[in-house]
Amino acid sequence: MDPTSTAIDSAFWITAGAILFLLVLSGFFSGSETALTASSRGKLRAQADKGSRGAQKALDITDDNERLIGSVLLGNNLVNILAASLATALFTRLFGESGVALATLVMTLLVLIFAEVLPKTYAITNAEKAAAAVAPVIGLIVTLFSPIVAAVRLLVRGVLSLFGVRIDPDSHILAVREEIAGAIQLGHSEGVVEKEDRDRILGALDLGDRTVDEIMLHRSKIEMIDANEDPEAILQQCLQSSHTRLPVFRDEQENIIGVVHAKDLFRSMYAEVGGAEGDADRLKQFDVAKVANPPYFVPDTTTLDDQMREFLRMRGHFALVVDEYGSLQGLITLEDILEEIVGEIADEFDLPDEVPVTRTEDGQFLVEGAMTIRDLNRTMDWTLPDEEANTVAGLVIHEAQMIPTVGQVFAFHGFRFEVTAREGNRVTALKIRPL
Template identity: 30%
Template sequence: MSDDNPHSSRGSAGKSWLERIASIFTAEPQDISDLQDIISEAQMRNLIDTDTKSMLQGVLDVSSMRARDIMIPRSQMATIDIDDDVADMLPILLENNHSRYPVVNEDKDHIEGILLVKDLLHFALNPDNTDWHLRDLLRPAVIIPESKRVDALLKEFRQKRYHMAIVVDEYGGVSGLVTIEDILEQIVGEIEDEHDDEEEHDIKKMASRVFQVSALTPLDEFNETFGTSFDEEDADTIGGIVLHAFGHMPERGESIELNGLTFKVSKANSRRLVQLQVIRAKESVEAEDG
C-alpha cells in the first residue's frame, strides 16, 4: 500500500541533530564518560560535525569546572585606580580594549566597583559634566568564591544580567576575575572581536622596548622588523618558533628568552598562541639610539 503522507520521504533526514543523537541511545547514560562515548559515536556516524562535538564536549567540561579553573589570574587583571583621571585611564583602555574594568583602591584586594567604558565616555565626552568623580560611575562588583561552579555562574550571569565577577580565595583576597565571555569560550571556542582581528595582522610598538605582536606574524616580517635571524625552515610564523622553544602549549603570562628578546604570552587558548608581548633588551635599544 502506498504512503500518502507527503512528509514521509524526508525520513530521518528531517530530524534535528539532537533528535538524531537521541536515536542512538540504547540505554540511559550512567555518567559523564557514557555521554562522551555517545557524542563520539554520533560524530563518527556523521550525525554531528566536529564543531558540534567540540561544543557538546565543552558543555560537559563546564559542568565540572570551578571559577578557579577559568579565571583571569590576579596578576593579569587590567584595573583602574579610583583616583585616576581620564588621562591616566586612556593608556589602559587603549591597550586592553575591554568594555569593563575593576576599579581598585590602593591594590587589587580592595575592589571599589566595576567601571563600564560606555559610562565613562558618557561623562568624559560631555562638556557639561565637569563636576564628577570616578566613584560616581561605578557599578557594584559581584564577588564569588574560587569554588563557585561555572555552570551555576553562567546561569547567574544570564538571570541577573551582569557580565563580570571578582573571584576571591578562602581568606577574602582577590585571586582573579571571570567574565561571561570566558565561560562561553569554554563551550564554543575563542570568541574574537574586531580588535582581535586587527591585532592578528599588526606589530604594534607599545613603548620604547615593548611590542605587541600577533603569533601569526610571518617569520620573515618578524625578522625584518626586529633584526633577528630565526630560521624560516623551522616555522612559518613567530608563534611557531616560540611554541617550539617552550616545548609545550604555554599559558598566558609565561615567558621565554630567545635571541636577545623576551617573549611573553599575552593571549593563548588550548589550541594555539594568539598574541605575544615582545620586549627588546635595553642594551640593544641604547645601541640603536647611539
C-alpha cells in the first residue's frame, strides 16, 4: 500500500475526529447558554434550598449575565471557527478548490442541526435540569476566560459610549416583579391562570405603584357628623348609617375634629343617660367630641403599600386623605386597599350596589363616570390606560381636553365613548364599546 495514501487516510480520520469533538463542544456551549439564560431563578433557588449544588452554582454564575454570556460566546466562537478551519483544510485536500464551498455547506448544516437547534431545543425544554448539570463546568470556563471577557467588556462599553449608550452593570433587563406580572398575564392569555387569580396577584404587585388618591372615597361622598347637631340627631344618624366610623366636623366640613366609632358612641350615650332605667333628657348634655378619636390624616401621594403597612402597624383601619395644602380630599380604609387585591368585600350591613357595568340592547356598555378605570379594566378585561386619570369620566375629559356635553361621542384607545348624563361639570354616565 502506498505510504502517502496511508498518511492521508490517518490525517483524514484524525481531522474528522477533531471536527466531531469541536461540534460536541459547540453544542455544549450553545445548550449551556440557553439553559442558564432561560432557567427560572425561582426554581433554581428552590432546588438549591433542597441541597442541589449545581442549582446553587447556576444561581451564582447567572448573577453576572454579561460575564456569563461573554465567556460562553467566546468559547462557542473559538470551537466553531476552529471546526470550520479544519473542515476547510480537510475538504480542500480531498476535493481541491471546490472543497471550500463544500466545507461551508457541510459545516453550516452540521453546526445548525447538532450544535445549535438540537442542544438548544433540549435546553429550553429542560432548562433548570440542564442549567444545574452544566453550571460547574461553565463556572470553570467563566473563571478561565474572565480576563479576556473583561477586556472585551471594556471595549464594547467604550464603543457604545461613543453612541451615547450607558450600561449599568447592576441593572437587570426585567425586574422580578415585572417578570412575575408578565408570566401571570401570559398564563392568563393561554388559559392556564384564571382571571380572578390574575387580578389578585397583579393587584398585590401594584400596591407599591398606586397612591391612596386613586382609590379613596371622594370628599363629596363622605358621610360626616356635625358636632353642633343635637345628640338625638347624631344618634339617629349613626343608627341609620351603614358605616361604623364617621368623621366629626365642627362649623365647616374642612374642620375635622375627630372620628367617632359607633360602638364608642352608643356606649357613651348609654352611660350618659344612666343605663336602661336612666333619664333620656340627660342626653341633651352629651358632647360627641369627647368620644371621638383623634383624626388620622395621610397625604394623597402615599402609596397603597406604605399605607397598608401603616394601618397594620398602628392597628387602625381609617384615614382621612389631604392634599399638599392640607385640604380634605377623601378617606381611605384598610378594606379599600384589600379590595384592590381580593375584589369587592361586602357584608350584611353594606348597601346593595348597582351593577357597575350594564350591557345595553345595542351592544354597548353603560358605565358610571365615577367608576375607576382600574375597576372597569378588571371587570371587562380591558386595557384602558390609567396613567393620566383615575376615573372613566376623567379619562374622557383628559382626552377631549374639555368638559363634554350630553350626546358627544369620542373615540380613542380603541373604544367609542358617548356621554349620556352630566350633572354640573361632572360626567356621570357614559356608553362605551370597543371599536
